[in-house]
Amino acid sequence: MTRKTPGLDDAYALKSPEDSRKLYADWAASYDTEFAGAMDYLLPAAVAEAFAAEGGEGPVLDVGAGTGLAGLRLASLGVGVIDGVDISAEMLLKASEKRVYRRLFAGDVTGRLDAEDGTYRGILSSGTFTLGHVGPEAIDELLRVAAQGAIFVLSINAAHYEAAGFAAKFRALEGRIAGLSLPQVPIYGPRADPAHRADRAFLATFRKA
Numbered sequence: 001m002t003r004k005t006p007g008l009d010d011a012y013a014l015k016s017p018e019d020s021r022k023l024y025a026d027w028a029a030s031y032d033t034e035f036a037g038a039m040d041y042l043l044p045a046a047v048a049e050a051f052a053a054e055g056g057e058g059p060v061l062d063v064g065a066g067t068g069l070a071g072l073r074l075a076s077l078g079v080g081v082i083d084g085v086d087i088s089a090e091m092l093l094k095a096s097e098k099r100v101y102r103r104l105f106a107g108d109v110t111g112r113l114d115a116e117d118g119t120y121r122g123i124l125s126s127g128t129f130t131l132g133h134v135g136p137e138a139i140d141e142l143l144r145v146a147a148q149g150a151i152f153v154l155s156i157n158a159a160h161y162e163a164a165g166f167a168a169k170f171r172a173l174e175g176r177i178a179g180l181s182l183p184q185v186p187i188y189g190p191r192a193d194p195a196h197r198a199d200r201a202f203l204a205t206f207r208k209a
């Protein structure tokens with residue numbers, strides 16, 4: 001029997017970190033061509049460009065690095081050193097082929113990451129704070145591994161932002177973060193499947209206070 005290639009609808013229907021691990025193990029090989037290419041996926045470059053525009057510097061952690069598309073754009077903008085974490089070993093293997101990361105490590109961002117307190121001067125994430133994936137609870141762990149003053153640019157799917165309680169989380173983080181702004185960007189370009197062409201994300205941009 002031929003197995004169907006995973007796609008966006010499967011990703012949005014995930015319910016747990018274990019579901020993510022399974023789906024992305026199957027998706028890693030085709031992700032760059034059959035998803036990112038076919039869907040005109042703009043988000044990783046947009047997040048990297050926003051991080052650079054904020055004056056972001058390494059060491060930076062790419063959270064839910066996947067196949068490394070955001071890291072690739074960061075490197076082309078001259079931002080380094082870049083580390084990446086992801087729950088899927090198969091996605092990380094694809095990211096390693098981009099040859100722009102210093103360290104790639106497996107981890108569940110809803111738990112504790114294998115990194116010391118205050119390690120990173122930047123934290124960036126594309127496509128991971130989305131439906132069926134990671135919610136606002138992960139921001140505490142990211143603040144732990146960030147240095148004081150670290151720049152954050154986290155994409156948050158606009159539909160997920162409403163449903164998952166990000167507004168309340170940012171209110172609760174008052175005093176621990178500074179300068180929050182929430183510009184919106186398109187996730188996909190004009191060549192995307194019409195069902196998702198209008199999908200948008202917030203780029204939650206702030207500093208660790």
Ligand SMILES: C[S@@+](CC[C@H](N)C(=O)[O-])C[C@H]1O[C@@H](n2cnc3c(N)ncnc32)[C@H](O)[C@@H]1O
Nearest residue numbers: 020024064065066086087088108109126127128
């Ligand atoms: C839609 S992909 C985005 C990948 C890449 N950042 C991009 O924009 O192409 C979401 C990524 O989040 C990872 N992920 C999902 N849940 C996670 C978790 N709890 N901890 C760490 N990574 C997770 C998946 O394995 C996948 O690589």
